[in-house]
Amino acid sequence: MKKEQDYIRDIAEIRSMMERSSKFLSLSGWAGILAGIYALSGAYIAYQFLGFNPDTIDYSPTLSSLSFIMILAIIILILAIGTAILLSSKKADKRGEKVWNTTSRRLLASMAVPLVAGGILILILLSSGLIGLIAPLTLLFYGLALYNASKFTYDEVRSLGIIQIILGLISTYFITYSLLFWAVGFGLFHIVYGIYMHIRYER
Amino acid sequence: MKISINGLHKAFESRIRLGVMSALAVNDELDFNALKEYLDVTDGNLASHLKGLEKEAFIGVEKSFVGRKPNTKYFMTKEGKEAFNDHLKALEKLIRGVAE
Numbered sequence: 001m002k003k004e005q006d007y008i009r010d011i012a013e014i015r016s017m018m019e020r021s022s023k024f025l026s027l028s029g030w031a032g033i034l035a036g037i038y039a040l041s042g043a044y045i046a047y048q049f050l051g052f053n054p055d056t057i058d059y060s061p062t063l064s065s066l067s068f069i070m071i072l073a074i075i076i077l078i079l080a081i082g083t084a085i086l087l088s089s090k091k092a093d094k095r096g097e098k099v100w101n102t103t104s105r106r107l108l109a110s111m112a113v114p115l116v117a118g119g120i121l122i123l124i125l126l127s128s129g130l131i132g133l134i135a136p137l138t139l140l141f142y143g144l145a146l147y148n149a150s151k152f153t154y155d156e157v158r159s160l161g162i163i164q165i166i167l168g169l170i171s172t173y174f175i176t177y178s179l180l181f182w183a184v185g186f187g188l189f190h191i192v193y194g195i196y197m198h199i200r201y202e203r
Numbered sequence: 204m205k206i207s208i209n210g211l212h213k214a215f216e217s218r219i220r221l222g223v224m225s226a227l228a229v230n231d232e233l234d235f236n237a238l239k240e241y242l243d244v245t246d247g248n249l250a251s252h253l254k255g256l257e258k259e260a261f262i263g264v265e266k267s268f269v270g271r272k273p274n275t276k277y278f279m280t281k282e283g284k285e286a287f288n289d290h291l292k293a294l295e296k297l298i299r300g301v302a303e
Contacts, residue, residue, distance in 0.1 A: 007297050010221060014291070017225035021233070021241050102237040 024103040024153045026095060028087035029202055032194025035080040040187035042076040047179055054132035055176045061131065091202075107152040114144040135178040139185045140168030154201070160193050211297075212290045214259050219244055219252045224279070224287045227262060232278040253277065261286055 019025065046052040050065045050072070061069070089099035118141025125133050143164030150158035164185050171181030215221045222242045226233055239249055256262045261283030265276045279287070 004298070007294050011294055011298065013218060013221060014225040017222045017241065018229045021226035021237075022229040096243075098240060101240055102233065 020097070020103075022103065022152070024101075024107045025201075026088045026092035026097060026099060026104075027153055027157075027197070028084070028091050029194045029196070029198030031080075031084040031087040032190045032197060034083045034087075034194075036187045036190030036192075036194060038076045038079050038083075039190060040183055042072055043179060043183035043187060046072060053179050054135065057132040057175060058129050059132040060129065066131070103152060107149050110152060111145040111149040114141050114148055117141065118144070132175050132178065133172070135182040136168050136172040136175070138168075139164050139171060139182060142186075143168055154197065156193065156197060156200075160189065163189055211293045212286055214256065214261065214286070215290050217252060219249065220256055223249075223252065223256060223277075224261070224283065224290075227277060227279040228284070228287060232265070232276045235275045235277070238277065256283070259283075259286075 046069055050061075050068050052061055052065065052069050054061075085099070092099040118137060121141075122134055122137050125131075125137070143161045143166075146157050146161030146164060148161075150161060167181050167185040167189075171178040171185075174181070215224060219242055223238060226238060226241055235249070235253075238253075239246065242249065253262065253264075257264060259282075260280055263278050263280050265278065267274050267276070
């Protein structure tokens with residue numbers, strides 16, 4: 001005959017298995033904070049040193065500064081993704097899980113579709129010289145990706161996604177301030193989100 | 204189908220079977236390796252428990268190939284869903300009984 005303690009343990013086991021097998025919970029709050037810091041410094045460098053501040057949809061920076069900005073953007077992206085992978089795999093280790101499992105694969109697949117669609121759209125616009133739309137559209141499609149991926153991870157990711165979508169839409173309207181909105185979305189809100197997640201789930 | 208006095212299914216007494224049912228309850232289907240990762244058990248151990256659940260008709264099996272590697276996917280049957288829900292209800296009742 002089983003004891004009461006066993007029943008309670010059974011329920012705990014069921015809950016944990018349902019959560020672990022359907023949600024990727026090794027996302028690190030610190031990765032969000034650092035990604036935000038990279039984004040803020042990137043936006044600052046683009047504005048201050050490369051003179052990048054799109055004020056119209058067909059904004060035209062000098063060709064050399066545009067290629068510098070592309071390189072800068074790619075560096076930020078690689079840094080942010082690298083940090084996220086590193087810190088998440090550390091967190092997964094601590095939880096005794098693998099970072100590359102069925103759940104994380106599903107998470108990435110659901111993020112990838114909106115991100116790739118957005119990326120291709122931006123490249124097409126870039127080839128037509130509509131550079132001013134890059135900042136609003138990266139926000140918008142990143143927000144859609146987060147919203148879509150939130151099914152497979154913490155619920156807070158959905159809120160972050162919605163915020164990015166709203167910022168993306170507003171900054172399409174106020175295109176003069178799009179770089180500022182970009183810094184707020186990718187920088188400030190990543191940092192706020194990261195701190196919140198760290199305090200709520202990791203301390 | 205064996206049900207013990209208090210409404211708990213005998214089939215779910217093992218931690219591994221309970222784990223398999225919980226994972227399949229929230230996922231449409233899972234392959235053998237995914238289950239193995241979540242449960243942290245050996246191939247043989249998991250296979251025998253899966254066979255047990257299959258015999259009870261609680262889970263279904265779908266065999267296919269990914270390239271040349273066999274890929275076996277498991278999903279919960281209607282019977283399995285009912286049995287698992289009954290089991291959960293029985294557990295809840297027992298715990299509530301303890302608390303009162």
